[in-house]
Structures are given as C-alpha cells and as structure tokens.
Amino acid sequence: MFDVTVTRLDPGVPLPVYAHPGDAGADLVTTIDVELEPGERALVATGIALALPEGLAAFVHPRSGLALRLGLSIVNTPGTIDAGYRGEIKVLLVNHDPSQRITLSRGDRIAQLVIQRVERVAFVEADALPESVRGAGGYGSTGGHATADIQRESS
Numbered sequence: 001m002f003d004v005t006v007t008r009l010d011p012g013v014p015l016p017v018y019a020h021p022g023d024a025g026a027d028l029v030t031t032i033d034v035e036l037e038p039g040e041r042a043l044v045a046t047g048i049a050l051a052l053p054e055g056l057a058a059f060v061h062p063r064s065g066l067a068l069r070l071g072l073s074i075v076n077t078p079g080t081i082d083a084g085y086r087g088e089i090k091v092l093l094v095n096h097d098p099s100q101r102i103t104l105s106r107g108d109r110i111a112q113l114v115i116q117r118v119e120r121v122a123f124v125e126a127d128a129l130p131e132s133v134r135g136a137g138g139y140g141s142t143g144g145h146a147t148a149d150i151q152r153e154s155s
C-alpha cells in the first residue's frame with residue numbers, strides 16, 4: 001500500500017474512502033448541489049486534491065449503481081489524474097437518461113477513484129514495425145460484432 005498525500009480544499013467533505021476491503025475504487029463526493037437535465041453535463045468539484053507519487057495515476061470512474069438507477073455517468077470516463085496534478089479533482093458528470101432530471105446534493109457519492117500503476121515509455125520511431133499475429137486487423141476483424149438495426153433492415 002502506498003501513502004498518498006491528500007488535501008481537503010473543502011473541509012466539510014470526507015476523504016476518499018474504500019467502502020469495502022478489496023474495493024478498487026474509493027468514492028468521491030460532490031461539494032455542491034447539482035441538477036442535470038436529460039443530456040446535460042456539469043463539471044462538479046470534489047473538494048479533494050492529491051499528490052500522487054510518480055508511477056501512479058488516478059482514474060475517475062462512474063459508480064455503477066447511479067448509472068443503473070439514474071443514467072448518471074462521466075463524459076470523459078475514466079478521467080485521468082496525472083501524478084503531477086495538484087489541483088482539485090473535478091468530475092464531468094452527464095445525465096444519459098432520455099427523460100428524467102437527476103438531482104444530486106452536496107455530500108452525495110458521485111464517482112470513484114481508481115489508483116493504478118502506469119508506465120511511461122520512450123517513443124522510438126522506425127520505418128516499419130515488427131510483425132505480429134494480429135497485424136493491422138482491428139475494429140471487429142475477429143467477427144462477433146452486433147449488426148446495427150438499420151443495416152439489418154436494409155439487407
């Protein structure tokens with residue numbers, strides 16, 4: 001376990017907390033009340049700033065329960081918190097529900113922070129790449145992808 005130094009820019013919010021032993025995500029809360037109309041997005045402050053050691057990064061993920069119940073997600077999921085970032089962690093929430101407004105109150109848990117080891121590499125340019133079994137095949141090259149309704153109807 002790494003120690004990560006945290007500051008609370010809003011003294012009224014809890015530190016990020018793992019709900020259970022073994023959880024990968026530590027919950028973050030909103031410092032403000034928010035109302036999101038269907039399709040609307042909002043940048044929401046969490047009151048938390050970190051000093052991550054080099055070699056770690058934090059990723060801001062949606063919470064599954066809120067996604068299921070309300071359609072709440074994050075536009076740039078997962079948001080990337082660089083080790084060098086010392087500012088407040090903010091969450092770019094979005095309401096994916098087609099008809100229902102989402103109402104959140106200060107203190108509600110809105111997202112979860114997953115801390116991971118990350119590698120940095122030297123990008124070394126070459127004229128050609130070494131061969132591999134997959135080669136350049138991508139975007140469904142192995143099959144098994146769903147067919148869009150519109151394609152199914154016209155075929």
Ligand SMILES: O=c1ccn([C@H]2C[C@H](O)[C@@H](COP(=O)(O)OP(=O)(O)OP(=O)(O)O)O2)c(=O)[nH]1
Pocket residue numbers: 060076078079080081082083085088089090091092
């Ligand atoms: O969900 C997020 C994503 C990012 N950030 C902060 C921390 C991160 O280190 C910084 C920059 O994020 P990113 O690199 O994804 O955004 P950018 O648009 O590339 O901005 P920049 O030019 O500052 O790198 O913004 C957040 O607070 N929340």
Ligand SMILES: [Mg+2]
Pocket residue numbers: none
């Ligand atoms: Mg960036």
